[in-house]
Amino acid sequence: MDITEQTLEGLFHDYSTLIYRFLVLMVNSREEAEDLTQEVFIRAYKGLPNFKGESSYKTWLYTIARNIAYDHCRKKKTLHFFKGLAHLEKNEPVPEEILAKKEQTQYLYKALVELKLSYREIIILRKIKGYQINETAEILGWSEAKVKTTLHRALNALKNELLKKGLNSDDQANIF
Amino acid sequence: MIKPIFSDEEFQDLNSIDLSKKQKITIWRNLNLKIKRRRKVSYLKNSLILLSTLLIVFILSTNLLNRNLNKHRQSAAIQKNKMVTAKEKQSAILKNPEQILKKSDSEHWELIERQRYDLAIIEKINTNANQISIVVTREKSFGGDADPYGPVFNPDSKTREYRLKTSDEKQTLYLKGKMKVLLAVGHYANGQDQFYAAEVLSYKDSNEKFYNPQGQLANFRLSSAVKMVNGELETTDQQIKEKPDNLNLNNLTMIIPTNWTKRGNENEIFFDDKSKQTVGGISIVGYYGDFSAALPNHSQILKTDNVEVSFGKGKIFTLLRDNPAASNNSKTWNEIHAILPINKNNLALDVWVQGNKDILLSILKSIHLK
Numbered sequence: 206m207d208i209t210e211q212t213l214e215g216l217f218h219d220y221s222t223l224i225y226r227f228l229v230l231m232v233n234s235r236e237e238a239e240d241l242t243q244e245v246f247i248r249a250y251k252g253l254p255n256f257k258g259e260s261s262y263k264t265w266l267y268t269i270a271r272n273i274a275y276d277h278c279r280k281k282k283t284l285h286f287f288k289g290l291a292h293l294e295k296n297e298p299v300p301e302e303i304l305a306k307k308e309q310t311q312y313l314y315k316a317l318v319e320l321k322l323s324y325r326e327i328i329i330l331r332k333i334k335g336y337q338i339n340e341t342a343e344i345l346g347w348s349e350a351k352v353k354t355t356l357h358r359a360l361n362a363l364k365n366e367l368l369k370k371g372l373n374s375d376d377q378a379n380i381f
Numbered sequence: 382m383i384k385p386i387f388s389d390e391e392f393q394d395l396n397s398i399d400l401s402k403k404q405k406i407t408i409w410r411n412l413n414l415k416i417k418r419r420r421k422v423s424y425l426k427n428s429l430i431l432l433s434t435l436l437i438v439f440i441l442s443t444n445l446l447n448r449n450l451n452k453h454r455q456s457a458a459i460q461k462n463k464m465v466t467a468k469e470k471q472s473a474i475l476k477n478p479e480q481i482l483k484k485s486d487s488e489h490w491e492l493i494e495r496q497r498y499d500l501a502i503i504e505k506i507n508t509n510a511n512q513i514s515i516v517v518t519r520e521k522s523f524g525g526d527a528d529p530y531g532p533v534f535n536p537d538s539k540t541r542e543y544r545l546k547t548s549d550e551k552q553t554l555y556l557k558g559k560m561k562v563l564l565a566v567g568h569y570a571n572g573q574d575q576f577y578a579a580e581v582l583s584y585k586d587s588n589e590k591f592y593n594p595q596g597q598l599a600n601f602r603l604s605s606a607v608k609m610v611n612g613e614l615e616t617t618d619q620q621i622k623e624k625p626d627n628l629n630l631n632n633l634t635m636i637i638p639t640n641w642t643k644r645g646n647e648n649e650i651f652f653d654d655k656s657k658q659t660v661g662g663i664s665i666v667g668y669y670g671d672f673s674a675a676l677p678n679h680s681q682i683l684k685t686d687n688v689e690v691s692f693g694k695g696k697i698f699t700l701l702r703d704n705p706a707a708s709n710n711s712k713t714w715n716e717i718h719a720i721l722p723i724n725k726n727n728l729a730l731d732v733w734v735q736g737n738k739d740i741l742l743s744i745l746k747s748i749h750l751k
Binding site: 210213217221222225226229230235239242243246247250251300302303306307309310313314317328329332333334335 | 389391392393394395396397398399400404405407408409411412415416419
């Protein structure tokens with residue numbers, strides 16, 4: 206085993222679950238997230254000889270995962286457009302771990318996966334993963350100001366989505 | 382205060398989706414398989430590139446090698462053809478020579494002095510016992526250290542007979558009448574006496590090229606300025622020290638006073654007056670540097686003027702002439718000489734009259750070289 210493979214093994218050990226969770230929320234499918242996780246680490250293997258260490262491995266892997274998720278969704282959208290199955294992903298089952306949580310968490314999951322990708326990723330990184338603004342900005346390649354404004358818009362969009370899902374109007378002002 | 386429905390903790394509940402150990406192992410196994418496959422493909426790709434490069438290098442080298450080989454073959458074939466042509470030429474001459482010279486007593490001749498090289502036409506070939514000689518008409522001479530204006534370079538007659546020096550006793554010379562030859566002319570000695578003789582260095586064939594006596598295209602150097610390259614004679618003008626044809630005074634036209642008469646030959650002209658006294662003339666003179674060497678002895682330059690005639694520029698010298706002291710004649714007289722260079726070989730026309738410069742100027746005005 207060469208040094209690249211050794212490094213890859215270490216990265217896989219440390220970050221595979223992290224990346225997998227991110228991808229499940231991004232693509233709303235456990236199976237697809239598994240394949241994409243694999244794809245992330247293949248790309249990492251290819252990119253390792255050129256990795257300059259300007260960011261942490263975690264940030265680098267998130268960036269790869271994000272790009273892969275975008276590519277995947279674009280392909281899927283095109284495929285569904287030709288097959289007339291534009292909203293197929295909405296029928297994906299909610300993961301067991303979420304089902305085991307409170308009803309509110311399930312609402313939140315369902316509303317989240319309805320959001321567009323840029324809103325979804327900012328909420329995942331900032332609210333679910335709990336990364337700092339600067340860390341999120343680095344992963345997404347955005348400015349910190351853009352992170353803040355996009356998060357604000359994303360939460361508004363989430364609120365609207367939750368209202369659509371049947372939360373009562375009394376709770377609107379206090380959703381977050 | 383109403384508690385918000387979704388706190389940060391509730392958001393973080395969504396982070397509870399887990400990757401099971403089994404899933405993790407499956408992903409890692411698939412990942413490894415893909416990496417191995419990729420490595421194989423990459424190895425194959427690199428091998429293919431290496432193989433292709435080697436193949437291209439091999440093909441290019443082979444082509445280059447073949448090209449050089451073909452060039453070499455072609456040049457060898459050309460060389461062979463040349464040799465065959467030379468042999469054919471030699472055999473053609475051999476089939477139809479006027480004279481085939483087999484014997485000569487010149488084997489032990491010693492060259493005393495090389496005088497010049499003559500380009501000449503064979504008029505006649507004489508063979509008497511062991512002596513061979515050729516009669517030639519000289520066309521050009523060059524090389525050698527002799528005075529270019531002296532008799533060696535300007536023999537009385539253009540036609541001369543030379544004893545022939547051959548390289549051994551029984552050499553065959555493929556010579557024919559009217560053939561143009563390049564001769565090395567000089568003084569030779571055979572132990573008993575010295576004589577004038579020549580060696581044939583090359584002959585000119587019908588294709589206008591010179592061949593050496595062995596039938597090969599001539600390639601040699603006679604002097605720093607005369608050489609034969611692939612049968613072509615190459616000379617530098619200054620080194621051809623023959624008397625130019627246009628210096629024949631018969632080619633000169635001029636108007637002289639009506640009461641004068643003209644006499645002389647191709648080398649010198651005299652003008653006589655009514656009483657048959659010589660009052661002027663024209664001759665060919667040599668000069669070095671300024672024209673003083675071209676002026677007659679026993680003369681003193683009184684005046685010098687520039688002049689221009691139809692064939693170039695020259696100088697007019699007004700001279701005071703006297704007789705040599707030994708003659709006991711103290712008479713002096715004026716002569717006006719125009720020295721007019723003809724070409725680059727330091728030769729000039731000396732046109733002179735006694736006393737009257739105007740007559741000289743009118744002659745110069747009308748003088749022309751044909």
